[in-house]
Amino acid sequence: MSVLSIADVDVERAGLAVVRGVSLLVDPGSVTVLLGANGAGKTTLLEGVSGAIPIARGEIAVEGRRVDRMRAWRRARAGLAHVEQNRGVFADLTARENLLVACGPGRSPDRVLDLFPELRKQIDAPAGLLSGGEQQMLVVGRALLGEPKVLLIDEMSLGLGPIVVERLAAALRALADDGMGVLLVEQFAALALGIADRAYVMARGEIVFAGDGAALRSDDSLLRALYLGESTTGSGV
Numbered sequence: 001m002s003v004l005s006i007a008d009v010d011v012e013r014a015g016l017a018v019v020r021g022v023s024l025l026v027d028p029g030s031v032t033v034l035l036g037a038n039g040a041g042k043t044t045l046l047e048g049v050s051g052a053i054p055i056a057r058g059e060i061a062v063e064g065r066r067v068d069r070m071r072a073w074r075r076a077r078a079g080l081a082h083v084e085q086n087r088g089v090f091a092d093l094t095a096r097e098n099l100l101v102a103c104g105p106g107r108s109p110d111r112v113l114d115l116f117p118e119l120r121k122q123i124d125a126p127a128g129l130l131s132g133g134e135q136q137m138l139v140v141g142r143a144l145l146g147e148p149k150v151l152l153i154d155e156m157s158l159g160l161g162p163i164v165v166e167r168l169a170a171a172l173r174a175l176a177d178d179g180m181g182v183l184l185v186e187q188f189a190a191l192a193l194g195i196a197d198r199a200y201v202m203a204r205g206e207i208v209f210a211g212d213g214a215a216l217r218s219d220d221s222l223l224r225a226l227y228l229g230e231s232t233t234g235s236g237v
């Protein structure tokens with residue numbers, strides 16, 4: 001069973017349907033990437049899934065259990081974690097304190113430090129002094145401390161250099177290999193497809209491709225056509 005299933009979802013912004021009829025699956029132990037040009041509706045879809053904004057139509061289920069009528073915090077309890085675009089750290093708190101605020105009682109942040117050992121040497125520094133990549137590790141780490149079943153990540157690479165982005169991508173792949181479902185929204189298609197099992201492309205609010213990550217990775221012209229919203233034959237949906 002999919003850990004996250006999105007079926008025929010519409011989401012509106014200011015009365016306009018900017019996500020239309022989107023269906024998408026994330027399997028446990030896999031990375032699914034959602035690609036698409038600026039304004040395609042990717043962020044809006046993730047916000048509808050996590051409950052930051054309401055959906056206008058459709059169904060969302062975590063491990064088969066409907067969550068689309070739940071408040072965001074209940075969806076989080078059901079196993080959904082959402083790392084929002086441009087989500088920051090608490091700059092004045094130390095890295096350790098940033099993690100501790102996300103830990104349940106009696107839990108420790110060790111799991112995050114095992115995944116991102118580079119945070120250990122900075123653990124008592126104010127988080128605002130960490131590098132951009134380390135701050136993103138903290139943000140992802142905080143989301144992981146709720147022990148989600150599925151992690152939604154929006155534009156993880158924004159403003160970061162290629163080395164640290166590769167490092168973060170490897171960590172996401174490791175989380176998936178450990179059993180979690182990951183849904184990654186990314187502008188950098190090549191990077192995302194490098195760790196993807198399944199890929200979707202959105203254009204103007206709709207899914208225009210659903211398929212194997214490897215199929216898109218090996219077909220530059222298909223990807224370009226999908227981004228530009230040109231019609232394609234064969235591989236689209």
Ligand SMILES: Nc1ncnc2c1ncn2[C@@H]1O[C@H](COP(=O)(O)OP(=O)(O)OP(=O)(O)O)[C@@H](O)[C@H]1O
Nearest residue numbers: 013014018036037038039040041042043044045187
């Ligand atoms: N708060 C808002 N109010 C009204 N319209 C919005 C709002 N946020 C986004 N939109 C519009 O909704 C559409 C989808 O935007 P969205 O941010 O979901 O796209 P995206 O694919 O995530 O693009 P980006 O990579 O630029 O974030 C765009 O036309 C955008 O202008």
